[in-house]
Amino acid sequence: TVNGSGAAGAGPATEGGVAAAQLDTALRAAMSRRGLPYVWGAAGPKAFDCSGLVQWSFAQAGIAMPRVAADQALAGPAVPVSRLQPGDLLFYHTDPTDPTYISHVAIYLGNGWMIQAPEPGQDVEIVPADVGSEFAGAIRVNPAQAAAVAGRVA
Structure with missing residues (x-):
């Protein structure tokens, strides 16, 4: 089969080109990290910051992702909240000193839930998806686009 990213033999693809x-x-990789500590700059496997959790989880599936949330936001097409699917990435403006900078990312799990590495002193957690005032938007990961961004910023 050919999936949405043009890779042969990868099986059926989701709308964004990631094989199911x-x-x-x-998603299983991310959920297996629940309860591990947030450490700024950590990218696993025993501690994570928000973008490190995303990068590590997708790497377990063979998908290269950029390291920081602002670059991860460029790893696929934008998705409206009404069309979110498990595996989509949710982005946030959480830095009051730079309110337009994408400073946080979480992975959408479906049914209104997300997994995130929240902040120092807290652990990787599954929480209701937040699309409130700090929400900056969502993307559907496209492996080719993610790898291209990762290669540009590596």
Whole structure:
């Protein structure tokens, strides 16, 4: 089969081009980190910051992701909240000193839930998806686009 990213043999793809099996692997990887500590700059496997959790989880599925949230926001097409699917990335403006900078990312799990590495002193957690005042938007990961961004900023 050919999936949405043009890769042969990867199985059926989600709308964004990630094979369903890869997406399942990434989501399971993220959920397996629940309860581990947030450490700024950490990218696993025993501690994470928000973008490190995203990068590590997708890497377990063979998908190269950029390291920081602002670059991860460029890893696929924008998705409206009404069309969110498990595996989509949710982005936030949480830095009051730079209110337009994307400073946080979480992984959408479906049914209104997300997993995130929230902040120092807290652990990786599953919480209701927040689309409130700090919400900056969502993307559907496209592996080719993610790898291209990761390669540009590496």
